[in-house]
Amino acid sequence: MWSLAIEGKIMVRDDGKRNFALRESNGDESSVFSGNTPRQAALKAARRLEPGSSEEETDRVELRLREKGTDKVHIYEGWAWHETSPDNKPDWMPDTITEANVSKKGIEHLEE
Numbered sequence: 850m851w852s853l854a855i856e857g858k859i860m861v862r863d864d865g866k867r868n869f870a871l872r873e874s875n876g877d878e879s880s881v882f883s884g885n886t887p888r889q890a891a892l893k894a895a896r897r898l899e900p901g902s903s904e905e906e907t908d909r910v911e912l913r914l915r916e917k918g919t920d921k922v923h924i925y926e927g928w929a930w931h932e933t934s935p936d937n938k939p940d941w942m943p944d945t946i947t948e949a950n951v952s953k954k955g956i957e958h959l960e961e
Contacts, residue, residue: 869914872922878915887923888951890914895927895949904930904950912951920959925951 869890870878880897884890894912901907912925929949934942 868917869923870917872913872915881917882914887914887916888925888953891923891925891927891951891953892949895925895929895951896947898927898929898949900929900931900947902931904928904948906930911954915959922957922959924954924957926954927951 865885866883867885867887867890868881868883869887871880871882871894872878880894882890882893884893891912891914894914895910898910899908907928907930909926909928912927914923914925915921916923927949928951929947931945932948934944934946
């Protein structure tokens with residue numbers, strides 16, 4: 850079920866998801882997020898950011914996600930904020946939830 854690199858080509862898992870490692874500025878890869886697309890993985894990473902009080906007032910943070918098995922680094926600007934849960938929320942949902950959004954800035958290729 851995991852990605853395999855065969856002759857330079859990436860084969861995705863049976864469920865279609867790919868793995869993306871969150872890269873720190875020093876090159877360390879601290880976490881791995883999976884998703885069908887790089888944006889889906891970036892949204893998961895953005896939800897772990899420190900949320901602001903509203904979408905307009907929160908800080909934007911650069912997220913660099915390397916697709917596992919490749920030299921491609923997808924660069925996003927991400928932000929998170931607190932929002933009131935919808936009126937029709939299920940009983941288990943808290944009154945305040947964390948929302949997130951991302952904006953793609955580009956792709957870089959590693960030269961390591």
